[in-house]
Amino acid sequence: MAKHGKRYVEIAKLVDRTREYTPREAMELAVQTARAKFDETVEVALKLGVDPRHADQQVRGTVVLPEGTGKAVRVAVFAKGEKAREAEQAGADVVGAEELVAEVQNGRIDFDVAIATPDMMGLVGRLGRILGPRGLMPNPKAGTVTMEVAKAVREFKAGKVEFRTSREAGVHVPIGKVSFGPERLLNNFRALMDAVVRARPAAAKGQYLRRVAISTTMGPGIKVSPQSVTEWLAGEG
Structure with missing residues (x-):
């Protein structure tokens, strides 16, 4: 078991590991x-009630966080001609x-996101072994294989x-930085959870949101009640 320093131990005492918090309580505590x-950085960790071994139960998508990520994102675009000019502009x-x-x-x-036009995927496909493990391989489901390169660049930058x-x-x-404060982080959290819930596969059975947790780069994990998240998204919490 990893040993934590005195600072972490003191901070961890603020978190009740036996309970699940509401989204607002968890964000304020984070x-x-x-x-x-x-x-x-504030990160959301989820455990979903799906079996990713089956293609019809894989969950994947994108969402534009309304408050941004707090990080300068470097975007690379594989394109030629007019589409290359659009990407540069x-x-x-x-x-x-x-x-x-x-x-x-x-x-x-030296980039965080890779976008490609469909006609470039014959070339870009050669990079699968390099970009794939890094999560950088362009994919239509992620909105990174598109003819609307200018729109894609602006969205990822935003x-x-x-x-x-x-x-x-x-x-x-x-979902952002600690300096955002609870309200802005909650805005991003809502956008993310809305997108994840909408992406629920039809083949998924039973409880979809199994576990939800929020943590900061150096802080302890804070458990969030899946039921409270569902109620909050529905405007009941």
């Missing part, structure tokens, strides 16, 4: 327990075709994030 000297950090593919193959990956289930049916998504 901000309260963030004591690092840097602006910690929209603020893409890296734009290219064959030369950009060659750079990635040589180990140069705070669009992707969510998808792991092999264990878990989902982990950053």
